[in-house]
Amino acid sequence: MSKGPVLLTGSAGFIGFHTARRLLARGETVIGVDNLNSYYDPALKQARLERLQAEPGYIHHTLDLADRPGMTAVFAGHAPRRIVHLGAQAGVRYSLEHPESYVDSNVVGFLTVLEGARAVQAEHLVFASTSSAFGANGALPFSVRQGVAHPMTVYAATKIANEAMAHSYSHLFGFPSTGLRFFTVYGPWGRPDMALFKFTRAILEGRPIDVYGHGEMERDFTYVDDIVDGVIAALDRPAAADPDWDAAMPDPSTSGVAPWRILNLGAGRREQLMRYIAVLEEALGMKAELNLMPVQDGDVARTEADVTETRAALGYAPSTSIEVGVKRFVDWYRDFYGV
Known part of the structure; x- marks a missing residue:
């Protein structure tokens, strides 16, 4: 593969920031694109961006994907032939009230990325998808060989659309693309709308935490460094058409007519939400006051990633326990906010 620049969308976002730092640490030039929108505290995005801009290999464009x-x-100015597309309107619950922002960012925005990849004849496009794609599926662990015809939110539907759009472009124009379904990512510099961040802030401020599903939900909590390991490994190993693909019994995660694939990035195990909270309490040295609530619209009861195919394709080996990961988040939070 070429050693030209890597285009990274969503570079001031949570996962994008960590991915950019990893790429910069290995000597890459990173072309970052982020619109720095106000979906959550722009000051946190700005703080991430300032750290990236202190690196000599980072070039930033404040720009909307659409x-x-x-x-x-x-694309014309930098001609990046390796692309990591992490920019998107995130959040499951927000999509219940603002579906238009998901179509603008996740569908229209992704189309501009695909057109750019086409224009530069990309060597590889890696893009973020989501465990929410599995929707109403109940068979655990979630395998990429399962169908995803039953999304529960507009957010999930836009990500499934991304997977289909990438397949069509890879088929028509020949550039490899890999979609990565992320499972409940957490860690330092995380998003304030995610459970760990909200729980930590509320506990430290002496407020009760809202625990949905009456605390009975289970999630495949995945530490951000393990996610970035998978993103970088995927980028370095372009997708190829599957020579064993059977059109009469099509595997939905690979293709015989396009250099395209879908992989799960998760810890490969599910944890009870109440245990996650207990680990957080231990890290904070404080007890939480629980406000038990019913499941919210669009939520699923449990998630767990089958990472068999990811291990085989990428050598992916997530290793961070929630005890280690949650403590690292708490240490970062206390330091960043001076608590």
């Missing part, structure tokens, strides 16, 4: 002329100019 800005077609702007994105065309970025």
